[in-house]
Amino acid sequence: MVIGSSNFLDVNPNTSGSWFWKSLCKLRPLAKPFIVCEVRSGDTCSFWNDNWTFLEPLIEVTGQNGPQTVGLPVNAVVADALRDGDWWISASRSRNPIIQLIKQCLPNPHDILRGGEEDTYLWKIGDSVPSSKFSAAATWRFLNPPGPSIDWHGAVWFKGKIPRHAFIAWIAARHRLHTRDRLISWGLHVPSNCLLCNRFDESLQHIFFDCDFSQEVWSYFTSRANVTSPMVFQDVLRWMNSPARDKNVAFILLLGIRMLPLF
Structure with missing residues (x-):
């Protein structure tokens, strides 16, 4: 999720912005697991920081050493990881565990890319299907599941x-x-x-x-x-x-x- 030239999840709210903006930024760790990206062009979706493989952000899978080991900058987008319609890493013969892990996580590019369309961010609650609609009630119930029923x-x-x-x-x-x-x-x-x-x-x-x-x-x-x-x-x-x-x-x-x- 890009705001200007910065990823929303990485923006430092202490440098500028209103009280509301700073309060909103404090909720990012809570909201992050719910946000998934449906890759279409791959031009805006962050390869490392966005959840576009529907597993979890790849930076959390590999750790902070992932970008350096793989050779793809931390600010790279999904489109940067493609070469001639395939993942550039597919040609690597390295046995490095991180590279092998990335290969296992990456989906078939032909299944996710839709040329000419913008990447779309969706809201996914638990195991439900990602949706473009946000439900405060459903999100609250997921974060605060009802306790056992009491008869008194x-x-x-x-x-x-x-x-x-x-x-x-x-x-x-x-x-x-x-x-x-x-x-x-x-x-x-x-x-x-x-x-x-x-x-x-x-x-x-x-x-x-x-x-x-x-x-x-x-x-x-x-x-x-x-x-x-x-x-x-x-x-x-x-x-x-x-x-x-x-x-x-x-x-x-x-x-x-x-x-x-x-x-």
Whole structure:
């Protein structure tokens, strides 16, 4: 990809340009694997730095010594590597590993060259077919693949949630709540007793359902709603996706469960 007389991937953004241009240049390492060149004339595609063999840029295949070993300058274009319709390196009898590697990487020139047409840069996501269209959504999904599906998200993130309480519920659901049993396991010298009942060791299961105080509060909610709830934390998380047929009752239960350790 040539800008003026320089390859875009090699331009130094610190010498000139706006903040936007410099920010754009910082994304080059992230974008580079997605950009492939469809060679047509070979007049603009960089032989070493562009991904035109659909493997990876040849400079990454051979290393920085590739251009010197092969005898083709690092700023050479694909057309510079051709002699009478064939790769100039094809006539070499050298057993140098780099030269042999380049021979294996080069495609048949008759399959890629289309005389008179300009080289075209395409966007290739993973194993998909290169395209002239850019999809931000598809690129984002490739860079940030979805994690494993969880069955408790509806009990934590729902319309009408209180952000602070939802965050605490999310931390608890991921077993990251800083209960005293966790603090002690990290080597901190803190009392182990529950702050609410002061009778048993504090743990995630205890402060939500085993503690006498929490049991009393939760029983108040469930009895008024006329529902029967599980009493194991992970089971309750799944049950809370649909705790009652009445939407208003279900909403109150969703708010109540996350406030148990806050009362």
